[in-house]
Amino acid sequence: MNRFDYARPASVAEAVQAGAGEQVRYLAGGTNLIDLMKENVDRPMTVIDINRLPLGVIEELDGGGLRLGALLPNADTAWDARVEQRYPLLSSAILAGASPQLRNAATNGGNLNQRTRCYYFYDVATPCNKREPGSGCGAIGGVNRIHAILGASDQCIATHPSDMCVALAVLDATVQVTGPDGDRSIPIADYHRLPGDEPWRDNTLKPGELVTGIDLPAEDFTQNYTYLKLRDRLSYAFALVSIAVAMRVEDGAIAEARVALGGVAHKPWRSTEAEKLLKGQQPSPQAFGAFADALLAGAVGQGENDFKILLARKGIIRALKQAAEATPQSQTDKRVA
Amino acid sequence: MPTAVNSATYAAVPIGTVPTTLTINGETRTRAIEPWTTLLDLLREGEDLIGTKKGCDHGQCGACTVLVDGRRINSCLKLAVTLDGANITTIEGLGQPGDLHPLQSAFCDHDAFQCGYCTPGQICSAQGLINEGKARTRDEVRELMSGNLCRCGAYSNIVDAVLDVIGEKA
Structure with a gap:
């Protein structure tokens, strides 16, 4: 792992201020980012520890929905009584993913922002347009058993690995973010993107933006x-x-x-x-x-x-x-x- | 401004370190920790607690499982500085020779290991599973112990051992 400066902001506003620089990463549960740093896939100069920010709760929304805090661990989300009763699909999808230990550490915001598990993306000795733009794609014509069958481009055939996000797509969730230009809401369908000719962009977050929560609209998909x-x-x-x-x-x-x-x-x-x-x-x-x-x-x-x-x-x-x-x-x- | 930032903020500690207080197996200690140090490396190399094992170092095997504030996590994927103030329990804190934890006794009784390398992680994970209170049936124990690989293949006996302890507690 490369050496980096470590910051622990006391508020969301401080975090966003610190997050505006180059080569900066927000660190939440760390289950993906730390792994990527160990593999030298990601080499941030500054790591901003956001774990102390007050984004780890579930709130009721007007109209009957829920706001899932970005820093609430996946396990706490899946096993929350309100989520189990009102959004059993989301509980089920989260519990289908990873392991109990990982779900205890991984957060909702981190789940959204986790990166592909494409072997070539992870192996810095191989070309990868997502990791190193313009270097090529090892998976096209290579070992690609886990890769995309829909929406791929001639530059990238990686998949998004999340289970949680698949349920969020069905539930018409909305991602709440804050950043240098203020707060905004992104429909889940517009949050992640197809690789096209910019495969290094996994999602539509702007530089420095921070996920604060995920809104679930009131729905009644509790039986079917x-x-x-x-x-x-x-x-x-x-x-x-x-x-x-x-x-x-x-x-x-x-x-x-x-x-x-x-x-x-x-x-x-x-x-x-x-x-x-x-x-x-x-x-x-x-x-x-x-x-x-x-x-x-x-x-x-x-x-x-x-x-x-x-x-x-x-x-x-x-x-x-x-x-x-x-x-x-x-x-x-x-x-x- | 952010509070804990590299050398400038803490002139009294070695450059690049962050003072971090952890309670490990009941003993509270403050250390100057380099921020890129994982909890696993801190335990094994900084605190000489080598019961916690490094298997894959990538969150894929569970050998490094410890309890942080009673919750099981992969210590290989957690930076120690992010845990300032936390209470950490390793296999050494669960039981000792002559004073075994019920899970350690059950693993012996059920022959739930062969080489033993995964065992500290299995036992810490099982304690985390018990703390969660979600697993009661064999299927549930199998699923909620799936974050711990055993290359010797002692799985069926591991499940028996965990079920035994859950039964005692029920």
Whole structure:
């Protein structure tokens, strides 16, 4: 790890002031940043320890939603009674990720801002346009079993590794940030971005901006939902494909269905256009399959990850069935019903 | 201005260090710590508490698990200076020869280790699991102990040992 200056600001305003410089990183739980620093993928000159800032609580919002503090650990979020009761999809997705130790340290803001686990991004001996713009992409034509099938560019095929964010995409969450130009709100769909020709930009934060919280609007997806995560081992592994579903069923028909995919793109993958196909439908393999084909339109394999396209199609159908039948995937009994 | 910034703020301590107070296994101590020092390296190399093991050093194996204010974390991914004021428990603080912690006794009773390298992390993790109070069934223990790898493959006996202790407490 490189040497750096360490600062521990006493307020959000002080943090943002200190965060405006070059080569500065905000340090929260550290489960990703410290790892990246050990690998010399990230070499900040100044580390700003934000752990003492008062951003570690859950607040009620007017209208029935919740604001999840950016510094609240993932475990505390998933096991908060309000989140469990009102947003069980979010609890389930968080508990599908990482390990209990990591979830105790990792924060909600850090989960949003974690970086890809692309092998080439992590290996400073190889080219990577995300780590070193213009150096090339080792994954294209290389070892790419875990890489993107949707929304990739000819410069980067990395995926966003989060489970939590896939649920947030379905729940229409809003990211609250503050920075040199003041406060602003970013819809989750606009928070993460596709790599395009600027793959080093994971999200739409501006330099120095700090995530302060995540707002969940009032929703009632407490029965017909699921988070189905498909991976190489049953726990403590990143998703090859994951599927978050939130659904409203009225008189046996789908009144509304929202679906987002993890592990397949540079951001949680969702299409509100494709979701219109499910509105008014009776739950059926045919309806679910037609939707899966629409959501996966344009999917392209990179060689080793070609299997993900079929895995995603089957996973979407299975997850929609779980949601329609109100039998969400258990994150402890890993049998897929 | 931020409070604790490198050498200028603390002329009395070595350059680049941050005075940090930690209570480790009940003993409170203040040290001048370089900010890039992980809790794991501080424990092993600064405090001579070598029960906590370095496996992967990347949060992928759980061998370095310790309890911070009663919560289990990977000490390899935590900078020690960020824990100023915290209460840390390592395997040495849970039990000692002749005065074993119930989890240590259960690991012996159930033959829950072979080489033993992962065991301190397994036991600290199991104590964290007990503190959380979320695991009661075998499936739940398996899932909530999944952050600790055992390359000898003693998993089934580890789960038995943890279930045994949970049963005693229930």
